[in-house]
Amino acid sequence: MKTSTMKRIVLLLAVVLALPVLAQAQELIAGKSFGKAKNEIVVTFAGDVDRATVENPANYRVYEEQDPDIKLDLVRVALAPDQKTATLTFKEPLNTRVPHVVSISHLSESGAAATFKVMKPYLGYLFSILVSALLINNFVFTKYLGLCVFFGTSKRKDTAKGMGFTFTMVMVVSAIMSWFFYQFILKPYGLNFLQIVVFIGLVSLTVQAVDTVLRKVNPALFNAFGVYLVLVIANCVIIAVPLILADNEYNFLESFMLALGAGGGFLLALYLMSSVRERMELANIPATFKGVPIAFIVAGQFALAFLGFSGLTLF
Amino acid sequence: MATDKTNLQLVVNGILNENPIFRLVLSMCPAVGISTTVMNGFMLGIAVLFVQVCSSCTISLFKNVIHPRIRIPTYTLTIATWVTVIDMVLAAYLPEAYAKMGIFIKLIVAFAIITMRLEMFACKESVNASFWDGIGMGLGFMFGMMALGFVRELLGMGTILGYDVLGFKPLLFFVLPFAGFFCVGLMMAFFNYIEIVYKRAKRA
Known part of the structure; x- marks a missing residue:
């Protein structure tokens, strides 16, 4: 009896912990962070994506959260050979102290844009x-x-x-x-x-x-x-x-x-x-x-x- | 109480007998931090000379109206005012040198040597004597910084004031930031050695 309760709690915990990941997977994005270099953002996709779509900088809109009008200058996007990790390289170093909003269009079949925030843990x-x-x-x-x-x-x-x-x-x-x-x-x-x-x-x-x-x-x-x-x-x-x-x-x-x-x-x-x-x-x-x-x-x-x-x- | 030294003696006193860096061991932060080249030492020396002379004269001028109990805050605020002046002047006219020296220009306000001279000299002496004492102390600081910069630049880069003198780099070690500690320590030991040898020669 006791062990089964424990199992149930563990299972529940696992589901609760996994929920954010699942929710993100629905949005096609598995992970995002600032890159090693100062002018990079690294995005990990949940599934395989179309290389041509992802590597086209015109599909991206990136801005600092407090200044939505100022679009940051994206030079190129490189998709790693694993078809999942894309590195966004910008013309100028990013101010990694403020959250950045990235929005990618034409990613899913419906054509809707995937929008997410990139920030450092405060x-x-x-x-x-x-x-x-x-x-x-x-x-x-x-x-x-x-x-x-x-x-x-x-x-x-x-x-x-x-x-x-x-x-x-x-x-x-x-x-x-x-x-x-x-x-x-x-x-x-x-x-x-x-x-x-x-x-x-x-x-x-x-x-x-x-x-x-x-x-x-x-x-x-x-x-x-x-x-x-x-x-x-x-x-x-x-x-x-x-x-x-x-x-x-x-x-x-x-x-x-x-x-x-x-x-x-x-x-x-x-x-x-x-x-x-x-x-x-x-x-x-x-x-x-x-x-x-x-x-x-x-x-x-x-x-x-x-x-x-x-x-x-x-x- | 007026000093019986002539103006020249006051200046020489600041440069040799009471050299702020090597004899009084005050204001060590810039001596270690930014003495990598002769030019850096010269620039900071100019700034300190300016602040020292101006504050000395100001305090000497107003020495009779400053209440003894609030004299230290008065000194601090006087120095801070003159530091603000030189800080803004350098930032406007010599932005490159200003960027190299970074926070140290603003920190002149906390240099023990300036407060000490105001307390020991300027608050008792005439404006004229304070002026020359300020010049002596400022030059002493400048020469100390330039001597350190000379050794570090020559040994580290093989250059003096940016001109290639040696044609090779003997010890790159000396231009690295932390080598300031070693350099100051070694130079002090060198002066001690001269003093010991001198005393021995005198006794014999």
Whole structure:
């Protein structure tokens, strides 16, 4: 009795899961995604299709969802030998951050057009911003920002941890505030040229606010991290985040992810560096390299290692 | 309190005794990030020179009306204003060089060296002395950046300012972005070595 119920549930689940696939099969399209190259869309058909119809660019209409009037320039369509996978090559790189609508006419026998949307999974995109700021474009090792603080406070692990957490906190708060200022004040009133002045002011304000709030709300945490807060003001790694998010026109969630990744990346870099420097104190280093020079060489080696992440692509 | 140094001494002080990059170890980000060619170093040096001189003069001019408790925010906003000016000028007249330096022009606002000079020098001294101190610091930064760029461009590409000097590429490694760390580290070690040898010679 019990096993049959289980079987029935599994069967039901399978049907429910397969439903979208079945529904798509009716529309002749089995899969679609952005291609490997920036100007490609890959479409997989459910059954065999007529090569002449599919490879004729005149049968296609492709546009970004928010601009239906602007038809994208399709150069050619290539159908793979398996008769199912077609690669659409466009004249210009696509903006893969927005959904694209593709409509193919004369595909079915009735002559009706098959229309579908191509888009990246949004959560995956958010996650890729985070990982990119954390590893691939690590602010210290591949963007070379915040080096003064990086070399100044990476002598001991405890300091490095405290500094890293404080930085992350301030970065996230100041990035969110800067985003609001940028989107609702600077942009609508055409005050873009004030970016630098406004952002540096906001960062100083945030540091002061975090200082005051932390002192009242969590004195223990303040005693641990308070000393680092003074160092945070006007540091280039912090002011860089608002500038980058304004340049890229990120939305709220994307800005949050960027700030979190940047802060986490800074924490990671500080922690790695301090671990090495603690060991180096015991090592026998030539007198000319003692202190800062050897720290630079080690940082260079870390940068080399982080270069390995550059091929990392997610989603 | 007025400084007893002459104008020339102030300039030389910025270039040698208190060179921002090699002696004070400040403003390391651009020294590592974009010192791949002499030209890059020169361009950023010009920008920093401009911001340093203008902010120094501004603060020195208004030093008597700035309340000591709000002096740091005042410095920051002054620097930010001048950075905005140079940012817009470069973007308008030298778009190519501007694109190469990317975000670093805007980040001059966070260079520790400029704030430090305002706090240590400009808020106490006359406009004239601050002007020459600003020139010295700016030139010191520029020469530091150009020295790094010189080594990296010569060793990496075999060229100087784009002209082929060596005819071959000795070590391509040096133009790769991350080599900035190695280059700065090695140059610092080199200066330390000279200092050690000099002291030994003096003692003997």
